[in-house]
Amino acid sequence: STTAQASTDDNGNQYVVSTNILDDTGFDLRVTSRPGERFTWLAGANWFQQRSVGGLSGTGALISVLDATNRVSYTEPRVYSGQGEVEYYSAFLGLHYDVTDSFGLDFEGRYQVDEATTSLGLATQTSSTYKDFLPRVIATWKPTADLTTYLSWSKGATRGTTNSNFALLSPALQATISAIPGYAFDVPVEEVDSYELGVKQVAGRFRYAVSAYFMDWQNLKNLVQTPCPNNLCGPGLPGAFAPSVIPAEAEIYGIEAEVDVQFTDNWDASLLFDWLRAEYGRLFTPLTLAP
Numbered sequence: 001s002t003t004a005q006a007s008t009d010d011n012g013n014q015y016v017v018s019t020n021i022l023d024d025t026g027f028d029l030r031v032t033s034r035p036g037e038r039f040t041w042l043a044g045a046n047w048f049q050q051r052s053v054g055g056l057s058g059t060g061a062l063i064s065v066l067d068a069t070n071r072v073s074y075t076e077p078r079v080y081s082g083q084g085e086v087e088y089y090s091a092f093l094g095l096h097y098d099v100t101d102s103f104g105l106d107f108e109g110r111y112q113v114d115e116a117t118t119s120l121g122l123a124t125q126t127s128s129t130y131k132d133f134l135p136r137v138i139a140t141w142k143p144t145a146d147l148t149t150y151l152s153w154s155k156g157a158t159r160g161t162t163n164s165n166f167a168l169l170s171p172a173l174q175a176t177i178s179a180i181p182g183y184a185f186d187v188p189v190e191e192v193d194s195y196e197l198g199v200k201q202v203a204g205r206f207r208y209a210v211s212a213y214f215m216d217w218q219n220l221k222n223l224v225q226t227p228c229p230n231n232l233c234g235p236g237l238p239g240a241f242a243p244s245v246i247p248a249e250a251e252i253y254g255i256e257a258e259v260d261v262q263f264t265d266n267w268d269a270s271l272l273f274d275w276l277r278a279e280y281g282r283l284f285t286p287l288t289l290a291p
Contacts, residue, residue, distance in 0.1 A: 024050040042094040051085045053120070083120035086159075089113055106138040114159035124167050130159040130189050147201045158190045160219070163244050169234040177226055177244050182282050187245050192217045205262035214253040222248040222283055249281045 030044035090112035098104045114130040136154035143149075163185050166174060177183060198211030225241035233239040254276035262268045 021053050022050065023053075024048065038098045040096045043092070045089070045091045047087075047089040049085075049087045051120075053083050083122075085117040085120055087115045102142045104140045106136070106140070108136040108138075110134045112157075116159050116161065118162050119164040122164075122168075124164045126162045126164040128160065128162055128186065130157075132157040132189060132191075146203055147199070149199045150197070152194075152196045154194045156192045156194065160187045160189045161221070161245055162186050165242070166244070168237050169242055170232070173226060173228065173233060173242050177224075177242065180224060180244070180246055180284050182246050182248065182284065183244065184247065187221065187247050188219045190217075190219045190221055190247075207260045208258065210255070210257045212253075212255050215251070217250040217252065219247040220250050220280075220283075222246045224284055246284050248283045250278055250283070251281075252276065252278045 026046065026048040028044065028046040030042065032043075033039075033041045090110050092108070092110040094106065094108040096104060096106045111133050112131070114132075115127065116130070117125060117127045119125045134155050134157055136152065138150060138152040140148065140150045163177075163183075166177065166185060169177070193216045194213065195215075196211055196213040198209065200209035201207070222245065224244050224246050226244065228239050228242055231238055231240055233242045254274065256275075257271075257273040259271045260268065261270075
């Protein structure tokens, strides 16, 4: 659950009322071929549904604390502004083939459908459907029994969203949010292309693994909080900030290394190294919280 409303008494004690209920149900089916063959496969499908009622904030919510008795009073919102529902289903297939004794290829693919409903129960309720095919290819070369190298490429995606609460905001806030670079009512699917090159080896008491990776991220969800003047985001909608999702982009690359040494049967040592660099484009961050 997530925090709905909070209040603090004169002694600094904070009281929190959480009214978010999250229900989810899922099924998964997998069928595999006989392992150990030169050609192997895996096929399956899954289904997932999640419904979030209550929420982070709403119209009419009020919590108060009577300091003399520490009695907490809470009035539920007349309408919650953050309810939603998601239904997801997919089918996937994985193929592996040993081209030679030392070189193998993997081809994988997943077709998925995301149906998302935002502002559930409100007049601004919006439903959107997102469909994606997500492939992955891995090439593995083992020049010796204890040395493995690999190169992989994969495509990932998470569903888009809608700024469905936009219509509930005041005209002034709507104008401010609309002026944010990249703003759109319908936020596209978030996609990432990932590339990785790695090598790992086990040589007696010594083991190491080194990899380098690069990710090209598009439509990265950037949550921007716009201050609401006088804690009123719109007619009948109190709040300190009006959230909106702005699509951004990023390039992320890095190096990971791990070394393990077994000195004796009772003593070993490990060394981990991780270097990462992220460059963001069209990432909007407000410079001030003043309305």
